[in-house]
Amino acid sequence: MHRLLNPIIRAIYRFFRISYRFRRLNFYCEQLWLRTSILQDGRLEPCNCAISQMDPKPPEPTILDTWKSGLFASTREYLLDRMANPGKIPNAESAYDCCASCPVAPNQRFDRVFIRDIIRDCVAFKSKVAPVMVLRKLINLMKLIREVNGRRSQITAYPMLANLDPANVCNLRCPECAVGTGEINQPQGMMEWGTYEKTLDEIGPYLFYLELFRYGDPLLHKDILKIIEVAEKKYGIITLISSNFSMPLDEEFLRGLIKSGLSRLIVAIDDVEQDLYVKYRRGGDANRVIDQLKTLIRLKKEMNSETPHIRWQTLIFNFNEDRKEEIEKFAWDLGVDDFGFMPAYLSPNNYDLKPKEKKTRGGKDNRKSQIIRAEVVSGEVRFGEPFRLEVEAVQNVFTEAIPPSPEDSGIRLGIKMADRDKKEMGDLGRILFEKEFKPAETIVFSKEFSFPDDSKVEDIAYLKIDFLLEGKFWFEQNMEIQSQPYFLEIEFKKESVGS
Numbered sequence: 001m002h003r004l005l006n007p008i009i010r011a012i013y014r015f016f017r018i019s020y021r022f023r024r025l026n027f028y029c030e031q032l033w034l035r036t037s038i039l040q041d042g043r044l045e046p047c048n049c050a051i052s053q054m055d056p057k058p059p060e061p062t063i064l065d066t067w068k069s070g071l072f073a074s075t076r077e078y079l080l081d082r083m084a085n086p087g088k089i090p091n092a093e094s095a096y097d098c099c100a101s102c103p104v105a106p107n108q109r110f111d112r113v114f115i116r117d118i119i120r121d122c123v124a125f126k127s128k129v130a131p132v133m134v135l136r137k138l139i140n141l142m143k144l145i146r147e148v149n150g151r152r153s154q155i156t157a158y159p160m161l162a163n164l165d166p167a168n169v170c171n172l173r174c175p176e177c178a179v180g181t182g183e184i185n186q187p188q189g190m191m192e193w194g195t196y197e198k199t200l201d202e203i204g205p206y207l208f209y210l211e212l213f214r215y216g217d218p219l220l221h222k223d224i225l226k227i228i229e230v231a232e233k234k235y236g237i238i239t240l241i242s243s244n245f246s247m248p249l250d251e252e253f254l255r256g257l258i259k260s261g262l263s264r265l266i267v268a269i270d271d272v273e274q275d276l277y278v279k280y281r282r283g284g285d286a287n288r289v290i291d292q293l294k295t296l297i298r299l300k301k302e303m304n305s306e307t308p309h310i311r312w313q314t315l316i317f318n319f320n321e322d323r324k325e326e327i328e329k330f331a332w333d334l335g336v337d338d339f340g341f342m343p344a345y346l347s348p349n350n351y352d353l354k355p356k357e358k359k360t361r362g363g364k365d366n367r368k369s370q371i372i373r374a375e376v377v378s379g380e381v382r383f384g385e386p387f388r389l390e391v392e393a394v395q396n397v398f399t400e401a402i403p404p405s406p407e408d409s410g411i412r413l414g415i416k417m418a419d420r421d422k423k424e425m426g427d428l429g430r431i432l433f434e435k436e437f438k439p440a441e442t443i444v445f446s447k448e449f450s451f452p453d454d455s456k457v458e459d460i461a462y463l464k465i466d467f468l469l470e471g472k473f474w475f476e477q478n479m480e481i482q483s484q485p486y487f488l489e490i491e492f493k494k495e496s497v498g499s
């Protein structure tokens with residue numbers, strides 16, 4: 001069977017390769033066109049930033065109904081329109097807010113290598129799957145590719161990939177994670193078995209890959225081994241788990257993990273020294289992670305199993321950026337199958353963990369500055385007293401003119417207060433555009449502000465000035481616009497007098 005299947009897959013892969021050459025390969029976002037994400041309560045989300053726009057209960061009875069219509073379809077339409085008209089001013093009323101300001105989507109391409117790797121994984125991990133099952137997945141994939149290449153916003157094929165969150169709880173308290181900080185804005189718990197079964201009954205036959213993690217740590221789900229086994233063995237899906245591996249896992253569980261058929265395991269461990277490791281993985285135990293990994297590697301050998309393929313993954317922070325070689329050597333010596341560094345996702349204000357090297361997720365260096373100059377032109381900067389701010393700005397991001405901004409919507413200048421470390425402390429105010437702002441035009445804006453009495457500013461503060469699209473995004477956060485905020489230093493002298 002194995003011998004028969006490989007040539008079939010190779011032939012179909014060659015067909016795709018040839019057909020790709022005649023098609024346009026770029027699309028907007030993998031999350032909206034190829035993949036679906038299923039929360040622990042069974043709802044579908046496009047991305048983890050969209051939760052506030054999601055209904056509390058699934059409005060449609062099936063995953064496909066939700067995926068092909070409603071806000072999913074109108075968001076695709078919005079993104080396609082923006083891709084077809086680069087430089088057009090975003091009108092994002094019918095899209096998920098976070099998609100309108102997404103730093104990831106513009107860089108995504110319909111990637112032959114990505115499809116090839118998935119098919120290669122199928123050959124490597126799933127060569128014993130019944131050919132009829134493989135054929136069903138491939139037929140759906142062809143339909144999906146046709147719809148993506150046709151720039152359809154209403155996708156009627158099933159997604160080829162899915163993320164599913166077995167548990168959105170965690171044993172650790174990582175400071176940049178919504179679960180770790182307790183800031184997650186959705187009900188927390190474990191996926192019910194019935195929800196899982198219903199989900200896989202519908203999309204399982206079409207999936208190539210199922211990532212069994214989203215917000216929390218999947219290994220905390222009491223039925224995680226059964227969850228993996230059903231996906232792998234009943235539906236022939238490649239499963240992938242990412243875990244902190246820092247909860248106690250005994251030998252019996254680790255044997256079960258191997259037997260479940262899990263194809264890939266990512267273990268997130270950022271340092272091998274406990275005192276450094278806990279700077280991010282708060283509440284974790286690096287020695288336990290390492291010991292359990294050693295056991296798993298030993299058991300794989302004893303059980304003569306090639307799976308799970310184990311990847312050690314290290315996020316780069318300031319405490320480990322100079323220790324990269326040492327950490328990598330340690331991991332390879334332990335016997336992992338793969339190793340990788342990843343830039344950590346750090347919010348702009350997180351100076352405690354920020355590495356010196358510039359690579360952080362969602363950021364680029366070649367940003368455009370739109371604020372040429374900003375200064376206080378009259379009055380003294382005292383708490384509660386008015387001062388006049390003058391800002392000179394250039395319109396260098398859009399090919400169309402920015403229209404005047406009405407009272408509660410549109411593009412305007414935003415000013416935030418920040419402390420001496422440039423950590424944001426809150427909004428100071430907005431400057432509206434009273435007239436059209438043409439491309440390449442320079443305008444000087446001026447407006448009166450005052451620092452609120454209760455500002456926790458000491459001797460030095462900053463005004464952070466940038467463009468924003470009201471209610472949607474600040475331009476600095478939008479990769480497509482790639483704006484660069486301007487920081488105006490304010491010196492508060494004794495008796496709170498500044499200049």
Ligand code: SF4
Pocket residue numbers: 029030031032046047048049096098099100102103104105
């Ligand atoms: S936020 Fe970005 S990556 Fe997420 S679904 Fe929207 S466009 Fe895609």
Ligand code: SF4
Pocket residue numbers: 169170171172173174177178179180181215216217244281
């Ligand atoms: S280990 Fe993962 S899920 Fe848990 S708190 Fe840290 S980042 Fe969040």
